[in-house]
Amino acid sequence: MTAQERVERAASALKVFPLPSAVLFPHTVIPLHIFEPRYRALVKDALAGDRVMALAQLEPGWEGEYGGRPPMQPMMCAGIIIWDEQVEEGRYNILLQGVSRVRLASELTGDKLYREVAAQVLPDLPYQGPEEEQLRQAVFELAGRVPPSFAENLLPVAARAMGGTLADVVASAIIPEAERRQELLAELDVKRRLEAVMEDIGELIGRLQPVRPSGPLN
Known part of the structure; x- marks a missing residue:
């Protein structure tokens, strides 16, 4: 089962x-x-x-x-x-x-x-649309602005997930506030959920500076 x-x-x-x-x-x-x-x-x-x-x-x-x-x-x-x-x-x-x-x-x-x-x-209905790739690209951009340990956990999951699952796993990783998480849990339209999570990532990226590599530069 x-x-x-x-x-x-x-x-x-x-x-x-x-x-x-x-x-x-x-x-x-x-x-x-x-x-x-x-x-x-x-x-x-x-x-x-x-x-x-x-x-x-x-x-x-x-x-x-x-x-x-x-x-x-x-x-x-x-x-x-x-x-x-x-x-x-x-x-x-x-x-x-x-x-x-x-x-x-x-x-x-x-x-x-x-x-x-x-x-x-x-259960989510199957969905395929440009929002999936747009969200993945946003995750890749975010990965350059967060500690490597966080990025290493999020990137493989985001690369594999599709449709509503992609929105859910990314939201779970980046959104700490229970009220906002509940709003996204209640969003049954997969396209709108993907777009909403992209907006959240965009706001987060706007608050973060790129992580600079440590050590001497060649």
């Missing part, structure tokens, strides 16, 4: 971890430290089953209700736990690999500590 099929099978009762500080994109990986009892229970159940869970953002104004069930933003990213370790006091360290955008359809009720939803799975 593919990762996409596992997410689709889980979508009728999808385990959700609302995490205001983080937004996961498909085809990227995020490390998480799980310490709240309700989300330790979520991870324990996920590991005992299909290993599928989703990350979600909360709607604005959640701060006073975080201990309860404040409204979640409808667009989420479902992924698969690809690595885990249990540490002291039943906490977990995990790596969650994004698989697909999903849209909240309804929240399920039950006796579990954590939240589950019925969700619509929204």
